[in-house]
Amino acid sequence: MFWADKIVNDIEKKLKGKDLLVIRDEKTASGRMLISAMRGAVIHGILAEIFSEKGVPNEFLWEINDTDAFRSVPQNLKEEQYKEYLGMPLYALPSPGEGAENYPEFFAKEFTEVMNHMGFTPTYYRASIAYKEGKFNETIKTALENAELIREIYKKVSGSEKPADWLPLFVVCEKCGKVGTTKTVSFDGEKVKYTCEKDIVVWAEGCGHEGEVSPFDGNATLPWKVEWAAKFKVFNVDVEGGGKDLSTKGGARDVSNHIAREVFNHRPPFDIPYEFFLADGKKMSTSKGNAPAAFDIVSVLPSHIYRLVFLSKNYKQAIEFNLKGDTVPTLFDTYDRIAEKYWSDTKDDFTRLFELIHAPEERTAIPERFLPRFSQIAFLVQMSHMNVEDEVEKIKGEPLTEEDRKELENRMYYASRWLTEYAPEEFKFELQLDSVPENAKQFSDEQKKLLTKVREYIQTKDSLDGQELHTTLHEIRKSSDIDPKEFFSAVYLSFLGKESGPKAGWFLSVLDREFLEKRLLEVTK
Numbered sequence: 001m002f003w004a005d006k007i008v009n010d011i012e013k014k015l016k017g018k019d020l021l022v023i024r025d026e027k028t029a030s031g032r033m034l035i036s037a038m039r040g041a042v043i044h045g046i047l048a049e050i051f052s053e054k055g056v057p058n059e060f061l062w063e064i065n066d067t068d069a070f071r072s073v074p075q076n077l078k079e080e081q082y083k084e085y086l087g088m089p090l091y092a093l094p095s096p097g098e099g100a101e102n103y104p105e106f107f108a109k110e111f112t113e114v115m116n117h118m119g120f121t122p123t124y125y126r127a128s129i130a131y132k133e134g135k136f137n138e139t140i141k142t143a144l145e146n147a148e149l150i151r152e153i154y155k156k157v158s159g160s161e162k163p164a165d166w167l168p169l170f171v172v173c174e175k176c177g178k179v180g181t182t183k184t185v186s187f188d189g190e191k192v193k194y195t196c197e198k199d200i201v202v203w204a205e206g207c208g209h210e211g212e213v214s215p216f217d218g219n220a221t222l223p224w225k226v227e228w229a230a231k232f233k234v235f236n237v238d239v240e241g242g243g244k245d246l247s248t249k250g251g252a253r254d255v256s257n258h259i260a261r262e263v264f265n266h267r268p269p270f271d272i273p274y275e276f277f278l279a280d281g282k283k284m285s286t287s288k289g290n291a292p293a294a295f296d297i298v299s300v301l302p303s304h305i306y307r308l309v310f311l312s313k314n315y316k317q318a319i320e321f322n323l324k325g326d327t328v329p330t331l332f333d334t335y336d337r338i339a340e341k342y343w344s345d346t347k348d349d350f351t352r353l354f355e356l357i358h359a360p361e362e363r364t365a366i367p368e369r370f371l372p373r374f375s376q377i378a379f380l381v382q383m384s385h386m387n388v389e390d391e392v393e394k395i396k397g398e399p400l401t402e403e404d405r406k407e408l409e410n411r412m413y414y415a416s417r418w419l420t421e422y423a424p425e426e427f428k429f430e431l432q433l434d435s436v437p438e439n440a441k442q443f444s445d446e447q448k449k450l451l452t453k454v455r456e457y458i459q460t461k462d463s464l465d466g467q468e469l470h471t472t473l474h475e476i477r478k479s480s481d482i483d484p485k486e487f488f489s490a491v492y493l494s495f496l497g498k499e500s501g502p503k504a505g506w507f508l509s510v511l512d513r514e515f516l517e518k519r520l521l522e523v524t525k
């Protein structure tokens, strides 16, 4: 059974009889979202889709967390412009660009565009608005009244010891607006007393103000692990996974689960502790420079390929991803392979994967169509004198259908994007039409002899078939002692000035006939 279907079955067994299943996830809008952060989004999104497919009423909630304190200025923003906001809640920061009313909205917009591209449609809400609307009031009161119990849970579960006077609340300082610098001193049932401390954290400086204010309706926020438990209760969450690093024994999730049960009297949601999303074996981070932004990938991967990156691996396996080398053509090849299985009426985990990488509205009728290899399209779009559609029709061996043409257009678009943004040099080609490339002028006698044989063979043919030519090239090569690389590099050097290129037989078959024969003669002189 496909891994996501299995999770759904497990959840159904555990949560039988719920009227509406609530699936929740969140992202702190502290900066651009890395592609690695999409793993949770995709896992929750696909579960919601499968529940809907089975007719189980559900709601997929996505929180834009905009109440956390601003702790560091991201590298792509001006330090000078933003350092005065360190310690303030994110919603108090100005937008770094046009089209958004504040800082978290700016990054939330990018995120929702990624989700739209992938076909996921959660219900979005802002943490700050939920606080302001009073949704957290009850849990804030309960947390303050049970501060001692919360301190005990921290100690018992994670070994972390809080001072005996510590209260689980961060007030937004009425004087300087910072939330990361305040310490709550007392609670009388209606108001809290607090101080704004100069050096309680290293990343921000408080103003020294001492005040008294209601902790409700957005004047304060709960500390992370208490807040997480409060969210389980406030939104009545049934399903919420998280990175496996959070779900270790004594980790954040463990603490939050205890607080949910023992303080808020609420059953914690079904957990899905998923594995890491890595680049070169390391966790992705903006500072390591090994992590593309989720938004930047939208322009190089169509929705179903983007989904494939995340869904092809069980949540218990790490995903290795980088945009270097042949990652993108390989993803398309994988798509083509599972498509072939799907259209041959096989039913297994691969064909289920194929269904699920298409958004629900496409899933019911995925049109069977010709899938030209991505690497070939990437080559053809670089050959300005060629008509790509004609060449693809030749590869297919029959006229293209409407669906074939749509697919081709799509692949041409993404191949061009890939070539501009990420493709390594070995995939970039320029046909050397004007003259024999410099590095094709020193062929050995043996190389020349074989290239002459190629020309002679071509002259006997009215039209060239890529596959047939491919076989012939290998036969010609075998008629000599020459090493394959020496022979094929001569073929590519003659036309591209490079030692490698696309599949040789097909490559020669798509070249202009007159040019092909003329060049083969020139390089063998």
Ligand SMILES: [Zn+2]
Pocket (backbone or CB within 6 Å): 173, 174, 175, 176, 177, 178, 196, 206, 207, 208, 209
């Ligand atoms: Zn202050």
